[in-house]
Amino acid sequence: MGSFLSLAGAKSTWRECQEVTQNETCKRRRISSSFDEESGRLIPSLPDELSLQIIARLPRIYYSNVRLVSRRWKATIMSAELYNLRKELGTTEEWLYLLTKLEENKLLWHALDPMSRKWHRLPPMPKAIYEEGSTNGSSRLWMRNMVGPGLKIAEVIRGWLGQKDASDEMPFCGCAIGTVDGCLYVLGGFSKSSTMRCVWRFDPIQNTWNEVTSMSTGRAYCKTSILNNKLYVVGGVSQGQAGLIPLQSAEVFDPSMGTWSNIPSMPFSRAQVLPTAFLADMLKPIATGLTSYMGKLCVPQSLYSWPFFVDVGGEIYDPETNSWMEMPNGMGEGWPARQAGTKLSVVVDGELYAFDPSSSLDSGKIKVYDQGEDCWKVVIGKVPIYDYADSESPYLLAGFHGKLHFITKDANHDVAIMRADLRDNFGISPPASSSLLPSSLREFSESLGESDAVVWKVIATRDFGSAELVSCQVLEI
Template sequence: MGAFLSLAGTTSRKSEYNEVSLNETCKRQRMSLSFFEENPRLIPSLPDEISIQILARLPRIWYFNARLVSQKWKTIIMSTELYKLRKELGATEEWLYVLTKVEDDKLLWHALDPLSRKWQRLPPMPNVVYEDESRKGLSGLWMWNMVGPGSKIADVIKGWLGRKDVSDQMPFCGCAIGAVDGCLYVLGGFSRASTMRCVWRFDPILNAWSEVTSMSTGRAYCKTGILNNKLYVVGGVSRGRGGLTPLQSAEAFDPCTGTWSQVPSMPFSRAQVLPTAFLADMLKPIATGMTSYQGRLCVPQSLYSWPFFVDVGGEIYDPETNSWAEMPNGMGEGWPARQAGTKLSVVVDGELYAFDPSSSLDSGKIKVYDQKEDAWKVVIGKVPICDFSDSESPYLLAGFLGKLHVITKDAKHDIAVLQADLRDNLGSFSSTSTSLLGGSFCEHSDSQEELETVVWKAIASRDFGSAELVSCQVLDI
């Protein structure tokens, strides 16, 4: 075990390696690797069954270096059996995966281990390019007309249309993000202004991307949710003869079989009762969010005619009856909307939370849905979000470690993960931590009442340069 711990990167051994020459370090590594390769056991003098039990109890952050010990160690650490054992032992860990957008609209994933507070960068997603010159001009114009000249996406398309080099790629945008069965999924989106059906999966055990079965319909800006270990996809927009058309269809992916199955389309019942044919033609129904709540999928909806969005409640899918029903009035009409009509929400410990932004980007509220009263209630009066209006996604919500988290940027423009310690129904804090945010964060605690309601704690932060937030997911493996 001593040799393994040295490779795993403890503080004392790391400083020792810094003191020796590069040649000496390489020599030690070759000797260590040779020793392990020649030894028939994972750990000398121990049966492999016990060694695997030891490996299963190690923090997952150590596995990146542990794979370098020997080929046998790498095989075990990249095997599903080890992670099944971790689950049986209750040793699984929740990691936060954050998708960012950098220069030229390139998408990059980063993983955070909240226990060690260390970040890991994921391998880049595969490049998706569809070269079909017959779609070159008009499809881009249709998309630009829909999203409007004020959108960054419109700028991307207009720039693409002005290029002469056919081999140039249009940035991959409008993709949906999901997570099921311990893997990340990136679904659909636009490529050269065409909506795509392709689905990519990231397996954190193999640390690699692979393409899986495509959706039945090309979609961009669709919504995802998890029910009964299946990944559901609803709505979005698709490219048709008349431009981009909002979708009512839905489908579900089973990671065990790798297949898609059809789900009844959303009725959009509220959109069917518009008073005039003119409004029905002008205002298009669209799903603006989706959250798995109490064993059902809650899909808030809006009518839009860019850049205007009108909330029209929403609908709920019940997998037991395989049918849709209208969302309760209070739930649908009060569901807070962020920029461009998107409904941002997350379920933590069985409670449904949503972010309600103010007229400016430097503040906002967190609301929780009260099912008994069919109403949204403010539980956090002020969220520490600093003003950086150029960002399309200035904040994200996530639930892990049994807490509500906000991912945003601080005053130094570092991406930070903030944990909210909420007071429970009995009036006691859910955490013993009573320290407020310090350092570079914009503090919003103007009253004693606010101090008694929530305690914000920055659990991690990192400088990602000019990267902007896009989305996030949590994996427990």
């Protein structure tokens, strides 16, 4: 009996010692972990400089998980030093950022990593609403005359003319999208039937939205582009004493200084030669596109008053002389127009491409601008599209990884990202630093009825339900 009690006592003492030992071990581990996290190295036995080199070579898709290792790792993933090193090493990646709109007038952002083909949803844009005046009946009527039924803004107009103001429900309606210095920008738009000056920036490194310096003028449906690492904004409509008015003004944002500066307004010189004062008063000059090309800003322009639409060429801004000049005739007059006259274009490896919708419901063409001959030439004879006439932007263009990409909805109503590739049976693969088609192949493809030199390959799809395409941008980080 005594032996049994002695044995039981020994076991009890052993359990207590084991619990104390485990508690002490856990405590030491916590202290050690805290010490390593605050003052240790990123990777044990490696200098932090070498660890940073390793992290900079990791695909960006892993960063969301890597940042969970510790506070030091999180700080490293969110540091400017890491992304500067990625630029030096040439390990930056181009991601596609897609803006969609749901039926309940809600804007949502999604990012696609083309390499892993994985989608990520961005944090929602802020719900802040800025009122900068109120519109009256005359401005609503002018807006109806200006944009016509071709744009989705017709829904907003119908709301204005009825009992319900549609723009009250949808801040940033008619906003412009741009990118500069590795960040995404959302500029202006409507809020409570008023045009906004506010500008919001999404930092993909911090994964947050922040408000930056506002534009000097409230704008909606303006055009944006990047040149010399500065963000340019031209045209659009704004709030005036008599209501909404078209804008000829332009301004530029310097991300390094965080400031806006005005540049000379667009002259719209061809709009000044209308034959009668009546037409000059009725037809309003608008910028229908903006593209950075050959170190300058190219702005195709139109005169518009529903249901009348007249192309008037365009103008080019030269930042070196800080002045505007008329666009070459062939460039301006041949620039393909989308619904309501908007020009859908993109520059890929120095070549200017534009989408030309076909009269057919299931196809379109891609044209390239030939600067030497001052004309647009068909480079891709058929682009597979589906008829979404009621959509605000039924198709979009983007350029990344040195190739042209077309974004639309497929037969299943899924958003599809399609890449233009040369057909394998030609025995030619496009070099990394060339345009979509070399000059010789471009001439050959023009001789074909449907441009058999190019095949469209779907690189990613996503079911966004009833969401509509609005805009897209490419960020390299």
